[in-house]
Amino acid sequence: MADVSRATTPGGGIARLLGLPPGTRIGVVPWIALAMLLFIVLVTVFAPLFSPHDPIALSPLNRLKPSSAEFPLGTDAYGRDVLSRVLYGGQVSLLIGVATAAIAVVAGLAIGLVAGFFRLADALIMRVMDAFMAIPPVLLAVALVAIHGASVSSVILAITFSEIPRVVRLVRSIVLSAREEPYVEAAISLGTRMPVILWRHLMPNTLAPLIVQATYICASAILIEAILSFLGLGIGTETPSWGNIMADGRTYFMLKPSLIFWPGLVLSLCVLSINILGDTARDMLDPRMRKREA
C-alpha cells in the first residue's frame, strides 16, 4: 500500500467526465453506423447542393417516371423528383428527432433532479409524470394537431411530452441512489447549497445514461413523426418529410413500390445507425457491461 501509484492522468476531457476507462475499445460496426449517419446528416442538411430538382415543383408531364439520369430515383404521382424529396424530407425528420431529444433531455433532467432530491416535490411530480405516461403519444399528437393544426412544432411538442416522463424516471432513479453517496453527504456537511450540490455532485452522474437515452429518443421521434405523417396527421405534404413522402406513395404502391422503398430505406438506415450508436454508447458507459467484458 506504500507505493504511490499516481500515474499521469489517463485521458482528460470527455472521457474523464463520462468516467470512461482509458483504452476503451470500439468495434467496426459502430464506425460504419457513425459514417452512415454523418453521410445522411450531411446530404440532408446541404440538400440544396445535392438535389437535382426542386422538391415541391409539380411537373405533370413527368408523372411516375422510372429511374433515369435526370431523375435518379424516379418521380412521384405529381412528377416531383423522389431523390430531391427524400433529401429535403430528411431535414424535417432529423430536426424533429434532434429537437425532441434535446428538449426531452433538458426538461427531463431538470424535473428529474428536483424530483430525486426534494422528497416533497417527488410525490407530486411523479404522479403527474405517471399521468403523462398513460397518454399514448400518437393520440396526444392527434389531439394537438386537431387544436393547433399540423406543424413541425406541434409534432415536436407531442412527441416530447410523451418522452419526458421516461427521462424524468431515469434521472430520478440515478439521483436517488447518488444522493446516498458519502461524498454528497460530505458536501452537505461542508455547507454547500442544495442547487450547487445538484449541479456539481449529482448532475454529472446522469450524463452518461442521458446521452444513451437521447439517442433512443431521437430515433423513436423520427419514427413517430413518420407514423403521424403516414396517418396524415403530420406536416403538410408541401413540406416533404420521410413520413409524408411514404404517405403520398401509398396510393401508387402497387404500381411503383420504389415510392415507398427509397424514403423507407433511408429512414431505416438512419434510425438503425442512431440505435447502434446508442447501444455502443451504453456498452461503453455502463460499468456493469464493461466489467463483463474485462
Place this chain on the structure above:
Amino acid sequence: MATRFKTQDFDPADEVIAIDRLCVELGTAEGGRRVLDEVSLTIRLGETACLVGESGSGKSLTSLAVMGLLPANAIRVTSGSIRLGDTDLLTRSAREIRAMRGSRMSMIFQEPMTALNPVMRVGHQIAEVLEAHGIGSTSERRRRVLDIMAQVHLPDVERVYRSYPHQLSGGQRQRIMIAMALILEPALLIADEPTTALDVTTQQQILGLISELQRVHGTAVLFITHDMGVVSEIADTVHVMRQGRIVESAPAERLFRTPQHDYTKALLDAVPSLHPRQPRPQETRPPVLDVESLGKTYESGGFLKKHVAKRAAEDVTFQLRPGRTLGIVGESGSGKSTVARCVMRLIDPTDGTIRLGDADITRLSPGQLRSRRAKIQIVFQDPYRSLNPRRKIVSSLIEGPINFGLPRNQAIERARTLLETVGLPADALDCYPHQFSGGQRQRIAIARAVAMEPDVIVADEAVSALDVSVQDQVLHLLEDLQRDLGIAILFITHDLRVAAQICDDVIVMQHGKVVEHGTAGDVLVSPRHAYTRALIEAAPGRGWDFAAGREIAREETNA
C-alpha cells in the same frame, strides 16, 4: 485469561494440498506483472493454515488459483504446481476441476449475503450442491441437507430450509455457506475472510463452528484473514504474505512470540492493543458538543398500512470537550451511526437536544444550519465513496472554505498546506481520487474536514476499511491533528482495539440504547454491563499483546 495457541504437531499427517513455487502473472501475454511469486505452502489433514497479509498481497489470488477460479482471460499461472492429494490441479481440464469443487475442495466467502442467491430458498441452494454432483434422490438430498444444517447448529432446520437469505441473520447466512461447503465432506476448505463482515460475538461463534466441524471431519482449512486476533485463535500454521510472496511461515506460537521477518514484526506492531492507553489529564473547558436524551424513531407504513415505529436511538446523552475523543462502540444495528448522523444533522432527530458550542442546532432549518456546519465535520468509512470521483482533489478540498467566503486562491493555499499536514505531496492537488490508495483517500477526506477548522470531527468507522498498518498511521494522524488543533473527536467504531487506543471516554450502545458510559480505562478494563463484557470476551486474541509478543498480564485484563 491466557492465550492458548494450538500446538498440535502435523508432521505425521497426510498432506492434503501442496502448492509448490506457484507463479501467477497479470495479462495473457508474456512478461505481465507478477502477482504471485513462488508461493509454496502445504496443509495437512486436520490442519488450519492462516494466510495473512494486507489488501493486494495475493491472499485471495492464491485461494482462487487453488479453486481454479482465476479469470482465464486476465490472469494466468506461469509456473509451479498445486497438488490436491495426488492430483495435480493445474493439468486438469475445467470439467475435471468442476467435479472436484464442492466434493474435494470448497470455499466460503466474506459476504454471505452476496454469495447466496437471494431468490432461492437456502435449503434448495444446499441441495443444489448434491444435485450438481448427481447424488441421491430428492428425498435423500433433503434428508442430508437437514442433517448438515443441524450440524452447523441452525435452529429450527425445517423452517430455515424454506427461508430465503434475507430472512436470516448474517451469522445464520454464514452457517448456510459453511453447510453448503462441507456437505460433501471435502478434504480442503478455503475460508476467505469468512468473519470479516460479522459482529464480534457472531464471529466468535462462527470460528468455533469451523474448528468444531474441522475436528469432526478432519478437514484441512486454508483460512484467509487480515485480522491477527483471529489468527491467534485458530491457526496451527501461519503464512505471512506481502506483494505476492510468502515472507514468513511458522507455527502460530513461534510466529507470535518470535517473528523473524521485519514485515511480520511491522504487522504485529500495528495491531492496536485492547489495553487502553494512559489516560490524559481531565479537560475542564466547557463542552463543544452537548447531546441530551437524543432519540431517533423511524416510522414506516402510512396510508392504509399499519404504522410501525423503530427506535434506532433512544435517550443518548453525552458531552464532548475540546481536545478529547469520545468513542461510541457497539455492533451493527446498535444505533451508533444513527447518533453520528443525527449529530451531523444529516438526519433529523425525533427527541432530545444537540448543542454545538453555545448554539442549539437540534431544530435549525437547513438555511440556519448551513452557517454552523463549519464547526462540525465528518469523515466516513468508505474512502472509495467519500470523495467525488469526477472532481480533482483540489476541488474537494476548497469546496467548504469557499462556501464560507474564503477567496479561491487562499483556499487553494490552505489545501496545499493541509495535504502536507496529512502526509501527501502538494502536487496531489491536481489528481483524481482514483489515483490514490484507500489510506491516502482517507487522509484527503480528513484534510477536507480539517480545512473547515471545525471544533468537532465525527469519525464514522473512519479506519474500519483500512489495513492495520494504514489504520495505525491514520489513527496517529488524527491524534496529531487533535493535539495541534485541539479538535474534539466523536469516534464511532465496532473495533474495541481501536477504541482502546484513541478514546478518552467510551459509550457502549446496544439496540439503540447506551448500556455503559465511562472512561476508556473503566469501560474496557472493568466493564460493569454484561453486554460490554460479552463484547470484550468475544474480541479475538484479547489475551495477547501482539506488539510485545507476549501474554497480557492477568491483572491488566481482569483488574
